[in-house]
Amino acid sequence: MAVDPNMPILIVDDYKTMLRIIRNLLRQLNFTNIEEATDGSMALRKLREAPFSLVISDWNMEPMTGLQLLKEVRADAKLKDLPFIMITAEAKTENVVMAKKAGVSNYIVKPFNAETLKGKMKTVIGDF
Amino acid sequence: MSRDTVMSNTSKDEIRQLLNDLHKRLEGDDLKIEQLSELMDQLSRFVGDQPTGDQKRLFGELDELSGIIRKMKSEIASLRPDDIKAEYIPNATDELDAIVNATAGATHEILDAMDALEEFATTLPPEQATIVTDATMRVYEACNFQDITGQRTTKVIKALKAIEERVEGLVTAFGDEIAKYAAANPKAKKKEPEGEESLLNGPQLEGKGVSQADIDAMFN
Numbered sequence: 001m002a003v004d005p006n007m008p009i010l011i012v013d014d015y016k017t018m019l020r021i022i023r024n025l026l027r028q029l030n031f032t033n034i035e036e037a038t039d040g041s042m043a044l045r046k047l048r049e050a051p052f053s054l055v056i057s058d059w060n061m062e063p064m065t066g067l068q069l070l071k072e073v074r075a076d077a078k079l080k081d082l083p084f085i086m087i088t089a090e091a092k093t094e095n096v097v098m099a100k101k102a103g104v105s106n107y108i109v110k111p112f113n114a115e116t117l118k119g120k121m122k123t124v125i126g127d128f
Numbered sequence: 129m130s131r132d133t134v135m136s137n138t139s140k141d142e143i144r145q146l147l148n149d150l151h152k153r154l155e156g157d158d159l160k161i162e163q164l165s166e167l168m169d170q171l172s173r174f175v176g177d178q179p180t181g182d183q184k185r186l187f188g189e190l191d192e193l194s195g196i197i198r199k200m201k202s203e204i205a206s207l208r209p210d211d212i213k214a215e216y217i218p219n220a221t222d223e224l225d226a227i228v229n230a231t232a233g234a235t236h237e238i239l240d241a242m243d244a245l246e247e248f249a250t251t252l253p254p255e256q257a258t259i260v261t262d263a264t265m266r267v268y269e270a271c272n273f274q275d276i277t278g279q280r281t282t283k284v285i286k287a288l289k290a291i292e293e294r295v296e297g298l299v300t301a302f303g304d305e306i307a308k309y310a311a312a313n314p315k316a317k318k319k320e321p322e323g324e325e326s327l328l329n330g331p332q333l334e335g336k337g338v339s340q341a342d343i344d345a346m347f348n
Contacts, residue, residue, distance in 0.1 A: 017235045018275045024242070024268045028261060060279070089279050111272030114265050 003128035005030045007053035012036075012043040012069065013087075014061040022056060022087070025114050029121070031126070040064025042052070044072050047079055054125055059088035067102060074103040083124045087112065146170055168194075201302060205309035209298045217292045222283050224288075226333050235274040242267050 009031055013023045019036045026034055035052070037043035041064040043057065055073065059066035066086055073079045086099050086109040096107050106120040122128065146167055169191055179187065242264045249260040299306065320326065331337075 001336070013275075015275050015278065017232060017239070017271065020236075020239050021268050021271050023273075024246075025265065028265050028268075089276055111269070111276055113269040 003126050004053075005032070005128065006033050006085060008033045008035060008051065009054045009056065010035050010043060010046060010052045012038070012040065012055065012057035014038050014058065021076075022117075024120065025117055028114065029118055032091065040069035040072070041068050047073065047082070048076075052082065055082060055084045056087055056120070058083065059086055059090050059099075066101060067099060069100045070099065070104055073117070085120055085124060089118075143171060194306050202309065204298060204302055205305040206313070207300070208306070208310070209295045210306055211311075212296045213299055217288050217295070221288050222333055224285050226331075228278050228281050229334075231274050231277055235271050237290045238267060238271060254257060 009026060011019055011026070011034060013019050013022065016038070017080070019038070023034050026032075033047060035050075037046055039061045040057075043055070044064070046052075047055070054071075057069055059065040064089065070084055070086070073082055073084060077096075083105045084103070085106045085108060086104050087110060088095070089110045091109045099107055105124045108116055108120055150167055167186065171187070171190075245260055249257040249264075252260065291301050321328075
């Protein structure tokens with residue numbers, strides 16, 4: 001099934017600049033229905049208020065980190081199957097292992113490029 | 129009968145107590161020269177005029193220890209940890225904060241410019257529009273640097289704060305010695321740069337230098 005470019009995507013990062021970069025890259029990949037959150041708890045509120053098809057989240061945020069957000073999502077009956085990509089500067093093996101264990105769909109290390117983002121999104125949500 | 133054997137059990141207990149106290153203070157980094165001198169005075173009460181070989185060795189060791197501590201404290205005081213805490217670390221963290229803010233501001237400007245270019249690209253023929261959007265995408269990708277440099281700088285600031293806390297501990301522990309050292313060794317007056325060199329101070333922090341408006345006012 002083809003991916004709907006109008007699918008709602010939630011991007012989560014405490015750096016406004018990063019939100020803007022990811023939003024622009026997604027827009028260039030023709031995804032335009034993008035919502036933003038600046039930490040895990042704000043993201044969780046938005047996820048419970050409206051349906052989303054993909055979460056792209058940073059890890060290192062306060063007060064709720066990306067990993068905590070991921071765990072909350074996976075523990076929520078309504079959200080547990082939501083595709084979740086982590087984009088983070090945390091580049092240690094144990095970070096990736098921990099995120100995988102928590103149920104992350106894919107993992108991108110910063111700095112990243114549009115090609116990497118596109119490739120991981122295709123793996124997670126299907127070809128577009 | 130040796131002097132050791134005639135020394136009463138009470139006296140031995142007192143010496144043991146004093147040495148235990150010394151040991152605890154050494155472990156807790158809480159030993160002052162005055163306390164060591166006091167300890168030596170107390171010990172000398174038990175020894176009398178003709179100390180045994182062991183007692184002489186003990187006094188020798190304590191005297192050496194006292195010298196080492198005095199030298200160490202003097203060396204630490206000479207590093208002027210009060211200056212490090214009061215001046216160097218705050219200046220360094222302010223400069224790093226300024227770097228993060230400046231790169232964030234510059235990145236937003238770049239992104240604004242890219243947004244304008246993308247908007248403009250919609251008015252171009254498809255082939256030319258593709259060239260522009262490909263180029264803007266590369267700029268977006270390159271702007272990742274701001275997040276990474278921001279996070280790296282935050283790590284350095286955290287490290288500096290940790291050093292500051294430890295230096296503060298030193299200043300508290302060695303406050304007297306530092307004050308004594310500072311009184312005995314007033315800072316040599318820095319040779320002030322002269323001529324053009326005195327004008328080369330690098331970028332100023334927000335609110336510290338003159339603004340362009342101030343400069344313009346000087347020309348009006």
